[in-house]
Amino acid sequence: MNLSGIIGYPITPFSDYIKGVDLEKLGVVIDILLSAKVDAIAALGSAGEAAYLTKFEWEQVAKYTVKYVNKKVPIVIGIAELTTEKAIERAKYAHAIGADMIMVSPFSYYKLNEAELFQHYESISNATPLPIMIYNNPATCGVDMSPQFMLTMVDGIKNACMIKESTGDIQRMHKIHKLSKGKVPFFNGCNHMALEALTAGASGWCTAAPCLIGDQPKQLFDAVKQGDKDKAQALFYQQYEFLEFIVNSGLAAAVKSGLSIQGKLEGEPRKPLLPLAESAQETLKTMLTELNCIS
Secondary structure, eight states: OOOOEEEEOOOOOEETTTTEEOHHHHHHHHHHHHHTTOSEEEESSTTTTGGGSOHHHHHHHHHHHHHHHTTSSOEEEEEOOSSHHHHHHHHHHHHHTTOSEEEEOOOOSSOOOHHHHHHHHHHHHHHOOSOEEEEEOHHHHSOOOOHHHHHHHHHHSTTEEEEEEOSSOHHHHHHHHHHTTTOSOEEEOOGGGHHHHHHTTOSEEEESTHHHHTTHHHHHHHHHHTTOHHHHHHHHHHHHHHHHHHHHHOHHHHHHHHHHHTTSOOOOOOTTSOOOOHHHHHHHHHHHHHTTOOO
């Protein structure tokens, strides 16, 4: 599967009334991403608070996202499970509802070695025909996979075909590009490294930023691909403080606060996550105003 550009990440809205996911509001978020000209949508990532959803809620969000988008753009479903069995169950569900790809990150309590990680991905691949994006996010998942090992999995596992790298180490992206001779697509998962990563050959950028700043990430991606260095730098530095802020503040809390500030959506992250403090909300409001994202 060919995939490139901006992969937008929706938050998961909750309803106090039904004590669960508010699917109507999720539709609003998806519309915001589509209006931001994203090239794909990745449901159930960190911004979507996937780790805090019940099995029923997880399946609700996955199914609704696929149905609501209705093939306007490809749908990637995030999977991060402690056990291979549960990851396979989720992968099969993603395939059954018509998702286009799965993004798999190992989630670990025990320290996993490379043999264990390889069999984890291979078992998932054997259970579903969906393309697999290997996702390296040690800060969240507790597992750090080297560029060499991830490329070994792409080479040796039939459905593993691309990589999302979120360590914030640009040298890893250079290694993926060099060792694969530019043949293995890789995506930037670290917001404040977007310009460096795209310049280093990244196929795209995985981000929740379009939920709040529209097509500005897409403009940056297009400028890099068109070779307009000055425009790309200007666009990136215009967004930089905002991108750094939402990551440092917690994606779910920051994006939900931003949508509230913009008057588009009300709602808080699920506990133990907390909403942004009042001072942080004021900082975010100032940033969104400067980015012309408050009407």
